[in-house]
Amino acid sequence: MTDQTPALRLEGIVKTFPGVRALDDVSFAVMPGEVHALMGENGAGKSTLMKVLGGIHQPDEGRIFIDEEATVMTSPIQAKARGVVFIHQELSLADELSVAENIFLGELPRKTLGRVDWAALYARTDDILGKLNVGFNARTRVGELSIANQQMVEIARALTVDPRAVIFDEPTASLTDAEKVVLFDVIADLKARGVGIVYISHRMEEIFKITDRISVLRDGQYRGTLNTSETDEDEVTQLMIGRSLDLSRNHAHAELGEVAIEVRGLSCGKVYRDISFSVRRGEVVGFYGLVGAGRTEIAETIFGLRDPDAGAIYLDGKEVRIASPIDAIRHGISLVPEDRKGQGLVLGMNCRDNMTLPQVDDMTSSVFVSERAELSIFDHYKDKLDIRTPGWRQTVGNLSGGNQQKIVIGKWLSMNPKLLIVDEPTRGIDVGSKAEIHNLIRDLATQGYAVIVISSEMPEVLHLADRVVAMHQGRIVREFTAEEVTEDSLIQAISGIGGNGAAQADVTAQDAGCSRPH
Amino acid sequence: MAELTKSGVAGVLARQGILIAFVIFMVGFAIANQRFIAVDNVFGVIRSSAILGVMALGVTFVVIGGNLDLSVGSMMSFSTIVVLDLHDKLGPALAIPAMFALTLLLGAFIGFLVGYLKLNSLIVTLGMLSAIHGLTLTWSGGKNMDIADKSGTWFGFFGQGSVMGIPMPILMFAGLAAVLGIVLARTPFGRKVYAVGGNGTAATFSGVPRARVVFTTYLLSAFCVATAGLMQASRSMGSQNTVGQGMELEVLAAVILGGASLLGGSGTIFKTVIGVLILGFIQNGLLLVGLEFYVQYVVTWTIIILAVWLDIAAKRGRLWSPIA
Numbered sequence: 001m002t003d004q005t006p007a008l009r010l011e012g013i014v015k016t017f018p019g020v021r022a023l024d025d026v027s028f029a030v031m032p033g034e035v036h037a038l039m040g041e042n043g044a045g046k047s048t049l050m051k052v053l054g055g056i057h058q059p060d061e062g063r064i065f066i067d068e069e070a071t072v073m074t075s076p077i078q079a080k081a082r083g084v085v086f087i088h089q090e091l092s093l094a095d096e097l098s099v100a101e102n103i104f105l106g107e108l109p110r111k112t113l114g115r116v117d118w119a120a121l122y123a124r125t126d127d128i129l130g131k132l133n134v135g136f137n138a139r140t141r142v143g144e145l146s147i148a149n150q151q152m153v154e155i156a157r158a159l160t161v162d163p164r165a166v167i168f169d170e171p172t173a174s175l176t177d178a179e180k181v182v183l184f185d186v187i188a189d190l191k192a193r194g195v196g197i198v199y200i201s202h203r204m205e206e207i208f209k210i211t212d213r214i215s216v217l218r219d220g221q222y223r224g225t226l227n228t229s230e231t232d233e234d235e236v237t238q239l240m241i242g243r244s245l246d247l248s249r250n251h252a253h254a255e256l257g258e259v260a261i262e263v264r265g266l267s268c269g270k271v272y273r274d275i276s277f278s279v280r281r282g283e284v285v286g287f288y289g290l291v292g293a294g295r296t297e298i299a300e301t302i303f304g305l306r307d308p309d310a311g312a313i314y315l316d317g318k319e320v321r322i323a324s325p326i327d328a329i330r331h332g333i334s335l336v337p338e339d340r341k342g343q344g345l346v347l348g349m350n351c352r353d354n355m356t357l358p359q360v361d362d363m364t365s366s367v368f369v370s371e372r373a374e375l376s377i378f379d380h381y382k383d384k385l386d387i388r389t390p391g392w393r394q395t396v397g398n399l400s401g402g403n404q405q406k407i408v409i410g411k412w413l414s415m416n417p418k419l420l421i422v423d424e425p426t427r428g429i430d431v432g433s434k435a436e437i438h439n440l441i442r443d444l445a446t447q448g449y450a451v452i453v454i455s456s457e458m459p460e461v462l463h464l465a466d467r468v469v470a471m472h473q474g475r476i477v478r479e480f481t482a483e484e485v486t487e488d489s490l491i492q493a494i495s496g497i498g499g500n501g502a503a504q505a506d507v508t509a510q511d512a513g514c515s516r517p518h
Numbered sequence: 519m520a521e522l523t524k525s526g527v528a529g530v531l532a533r534q535g536i537l538i539a540f541v542i543f544m545v546g547f548a549i550a551n552q553r554f555i556a557v558d559n560v561f562g563v564i565r566s567s568a569i570l571g572v573m574a575l576g577v578t579f580v581v582i583g584g585n586l587d588l589s590v591g592s593m594m595s596f597s598t599i600v601v602l603d604l605h606d607k608l609g610p611a612l613a614i615p616a617m618f619a620l621t622l623l624l625g626a627f628i629g630f631l632v633g634y635l636k637l638n639s640l641i642v643t644l645g646m647l648s649a650i651h652g653l654t655l656t657w658s659g660g661k662n663m664d665i666a667d668k669s670g671t672w673f674g675f676f677g678q679g680s681v682m683g684i685p686m687p688i689l690m691f692a693g694l695a696a697v698l699g700i701v702l703a704r705t706p707f708g709r710k711v712y713a714v715g716g717n718g719t720a721a722t723f724s725g726v727p728r729a730r731v732v733f734t735t736y737l738l739s740a741f742c743v744a745t746a747g748l749m750q751a752s753r754s755m756g757s758q759n760t761v762g763q764g765m766e767l768e769v770l771a772a773v774i775l776g777g778a779s780l781l782g783g784s785g786t787i788f789k790t791v792i793g794v795l796i797l798g799f800i801q802n803g804l805l806l807v808g809l810e811f812y813v814q815y816v817v818t819w820t821i822i823i824l825a826v827w828l829d830i831a832a833k834r835g836r837l838w839s840p841i842a
Contacts, residue, residue: 305723329725343723346716348783357713357724360706368704411724 005068007032007196008053008084008165013062015048022048023059026222028215030165030196035187037199037207037228040217040240041402041430046200049217050167054079054086066164083164087154087171095143100125102142103157128156132186148179155186165196172206173428176291184210202430204233216240241432257281258316260450261333261419263302266311271297272474275311279419279450284441286465287454289494293471295454296338299421303335304328315418329358334412338423338454340401344408347397351389352378354396355411381410386436402433409440420444423454438464458487472496536777536789539825540796547803554806561685567798568687569594569746570765571791574772575698576742578790579735581773582702584715584782585632585639587736589624589646590743590769594762596654597621597747602663602757610673618744624650625740626733633732647766654759664756677753687749694745698738699787711735715782771822772797796825 006029015023023045030036040046051057053064055073064071066082073079076086093102100121101108109117109124125138134152136145142153151171158166168187172180187210190197199211207214208228216223216239223239262278272294279285287295300306302313304322312319315331322328328335337343345354356363356374363373378392385406389399396407405425412420422441426434441464445451455461461468468480470493478493548555573590580587597617604613628646632639665671679686702708713721714731722728750761776793778785800821804814 303723324727325723325725326727335723337723342717343719346713346720346783348716349712353709353712357709357721357726360709364706368700369706369709 004032006030006065007034007067007194008198009065009068010049010053011063011065013049013052013064014060015052015057016060022220023052024220026062026217026220028222028225030198032164032194032196033191034213035191035197035199035211037201037211037214038217039201039207039214039236040223041400041432044217044240044430045220046217048220050086050169050200053084053167080158080161083161084167085158085161085163085165086167086169087151087158088169091147091150091154093142093150093153095141097142098138099129099136099140099142099145099153099156100138102153103128103160105157107160124160125156128159131159131189132156134182146179147174148176148182151175151183152186163190163195165198166190167198167200169200170202170428171199172201172203180206202428202434204236204431207236208233218242237431240430256283257448259314260316261302262314262317263298264312264314266298266301266308266313268294268297268301268306268308270474272471275476277469277476277479279452281418281448281450282445283466284445284451284453284464286461286468287452287471288456288458288461288468288490289471291456293494294474295471296423299335299423299452299454302328302419302421303333329415332416332418334415334417334420336405336408336412336420336422336425338427340404340408340427345396345404347395349396350393351382351387351396351399351407352392354407355381355414358411358415377414378410381406381414384413385410385440400430400433402429402437405429405433405437409437413444417449419450419452421452421454424456425453426455426457426460458490461490462487470494536775536792536796536825539828540792540799543796543803544799547799547806551803551806554803559802559806561688563798563802564691564795565685565687566802567794568691569749570768570772570797571691571794572694572742572746572749573765574769574776574790574794575694575787576739577769578773578776578778578785578787579698579702579711579738580639581770581778581780582715582782582785583711583732583735584718585732585735586643586770586780587628587739588640588643588766588770589628589650590739591762591765591767592647592651592654593621593624593740593743594747594750594765595757595759596624596650596657597744598751598757598761599654599658599663599759601748601751602665602755603657605671605673605751606666610671614748617747618741621744621747622737622740625736625738625743628740629733629736632736633729636729651759651763658759660759662756662758668755674752674755677749677751687753690745690749694742695787695791698742702787707731707734712783715784717783768797771819775822775825797822 009027009029011027013023013026014021026045026049028036028038038046038049048057052059053073054076055078056076064073066084071082073082073084079086094105097105103125104121109120111117122138129136129138132152132155134149136149142150145153155166171183175183187197187199199207201207211228213225214228214231214236215225216236218240226235226239258281259278260281264276266275267273275294275298277285287298289295297306301308302322304324304327307323313322314320315333320327320331322331322333325335341347346357352374355378360369363369365373375392381387382389382392387403387406387410389403396404399407409422409425425441426437429437438460441451441453445466453461453464455464462485466482468482468485468490469476470478470480470490472494473496477496480489544555553559573594577587577590600620601613601617604616607613608616624646628642631637631642665673668674676686676690681689702711710721710726710731713724713726714728718728721731747762751757772793773785773790774780774793775796776785776789776791778789797818800818801814804817809817
């Protein structure tokens with residue numbers, strides 16, 4: 001691939017916004033048949049660079065070449081016509097339309113009088129789907145497909161033109177391991193056909209598995225390109241954040257205190273069954289399992305968002321009934337939810353107001369909200385968590401993912417909880433912020449908080465937890481101490497291999513038997 | 519399409535677009551007709567906007583909370599008819615609290631349906647628009663309602679009286695705007711309204727009682743409607759059953775013109791007051807310029823739509839956007 005001309009090349013791209021030099025002389029090239037990773041912390045400029053490439057932003061300086069031909073991009077549609085196609089993390093499909101209609105949306109084949117040529121539409125779609133080797137057809141309604149298959153539809157959409165370069169933006173964010181394999185096959189196929197691929201992801205494992213080269217951005221500047229086969233995670237990380245990280249497993253146990261929460265025989269329809277566990281003060285308990293194993297639903301139950309059919313929850317040894325988040329908060333439980341933007345934050349609200357929302361009733365002097373009381377909380381956690389924002393007035397939606405997550409964490413820490421539950425605490429967050437959040441969670445345990453960490457990332461669970469609870473299809477299959485847990489044993493447990501045969505019951509998280517009433 | 523930057527002039531425009539449009543608009547009309555900015559004309563406009571304005575204050579809470587209220591027009595007719603009828607039966611001192619209680623009951627019913635049963639507010643309040651109109655006609659038997667002895671009652675004070683030379687409708691509008699402005703901006707309840715409208719799920723996850731907050735916004739809206747009904751009844755001492763008909767859209771226009779988002783989570787009482795005044799001054803200005811009455815509708819709504827477009831364009835940073 002070295003003696004070819006690049007499929008796509010960016011040269012000296014500069015883009016400034018008022019007060020920010022978002023891209024500062026960035027150049028990089030993707031060869032045909034190459035998978036080229038683009039990495040950088042949140043806010044490093046990856047999104048801006050892609051927006052420039054897609055014609056959403058015009059660069060102040062610099063040029064874009066496709067097959068060494070200078071091109072001006074004016075819109076994503078025009079970029080696609082030039083052979084540059086984007087597969088976004090957030091899907092943009094019409095659920096009620098068929099796969100074929102989605103793929104050819106806006107360019108449906110026509111017959112006379114503007115009638116849609118359905119036969120041609122389905123034939124062309126099945127032709128494209130054939131290349132992707134998928135288990136659905138042109139007539140399937142998109143709303144019936146899994147997220148992974150919907151992503152395949154997006155990819156199929158890209159193949160309606162003969163692409164020169166395909167940009168994947170965090171494509172595996174919502175995929176299971178099996179679905180990832182299918183995606184990687186498709187990428188390998190595109191690669192074999194000589195398409196240049198830009199692969200944006202925070203996940204090191206994937207980057208090292210499928211990419212040929214890695215280009216790194218930091219603070220809007222190009223920091224270099226590495227051959228994947230000649231580098232390692234440390235070097236990439238160092239390039240991304242300008243220092244190295246200590247990601248070693250942390251077994252520095254805190255002094256364990258009293259049992260903060262005990263759950264006995266908790267069941268919720270077909271979502272989870274017979275859940276019993278306890279967490280002590282100063283302890284981090286990790287919940288690991290596949291998506292849909294029932295972990296989030298247990299957290300929702302403890303936080304009063306979901307009513308269990310059976311079982312009991314004890315806090316400090318006393319049975320409690322938690323019927324709403326208001327009850328949970330009163331009992332000293334905090335939940336950092338899984339979906340930061342959907343459940344954690346009011347994106348249009350400022351940083352301070354988001355952080356103090358759960359306790360705004362207590363922020364009053366007489367009947368009015370006391371700005372001073374609110375600011376003292378905000379300033380305290382801004383310093384403690386190193387939240388980077390121009391000021392408390394900043395709208396939360398404008399912050400990077402890592403800083404948004406820190407606002408959510410600050411919000412719940414400021415409640416001084418007895419029990420802190422964090423669900424996927426570092427999803428979609430860059431490595432630097434991730435390490436900070438990990439350190440923070442460990443620190444909290446040392447300070448005597450009881451912490452439950454739910455995560456789908458094994459390294460995260462292994463790194464953080466003093467004990468790991470493995471779940472499979474709504475049941476706890478095994479509990480490991482930090483000393484005895486290994487990657488293999490954990491994978492076996494959560495896939496239902498060996499271990500506890502009871503897990504094979506008719507428990508599937510899809511058909512929820514107990515509702516989420518709130 | 520040139521991209522506008524968020525700093526400097528354009529940034530100010532984006533934040534204060536409506537206010538600036540208002541000033542330009544006032545200057546323009548003032549040049550066209552000197553009479554426009556005469557003190558008595560300005561007072562006249564504010565006075566005639568006061569009823570609409572009071573209703574818009576309540577609807578502002580509902581809209582920021584992420585819902586709509588299309589029932590306020592017919593609810594205002596209801597309040598007016600009821601208070602006029604009860605005036606002669608019970609006397610003003612009992613008629614006024616009774617009318618407030620009945621109107622608040624309607625608000626509570628809507629708040630229950632939208633807040634606790636989580637029904638779509640558009641459907642509920644559209645239905646209530648008709649249902650309440652029916653209720654009003656049933657109450658009055660379809661006849662106009664008049665106070666028999668117009669000179670022998672103090673009831674006219676709220677619509678016709680004045681304190682220290684300032685007409686009561688203006689005082690009530692200003693007073694209610696000040697109180698509700700503070701409630702919205704400075705109390706925990708106000709904060710919760712923004713949270714519920716901005717992201718109801720996140721609000722629930724933060725322990726905000728979403729249903730109760732929505733319920734309360736409709737109670738507040740009904741309280742404002744009752745106040746408006748009192749002002750209307752007191753001013754005219756008699757009324758048709760359809761006195762508030764169509765006002766729901768003007769109210770909504772004023773709130774949106776002020777810059778509240780129909781999606782919820784943004785807006786302020788101050789902006790709504792500006793929206794109400796713009797609407798009032800447009801209508802007055804066109805009248806003074808001598809535009810034919812029917813044409814005024816067309817021009818008024820053209821200006822409203824234009825203003826909303828420019829406001830959104832300033833926020834987006836461009837006049838046209840391929841995505842919403």
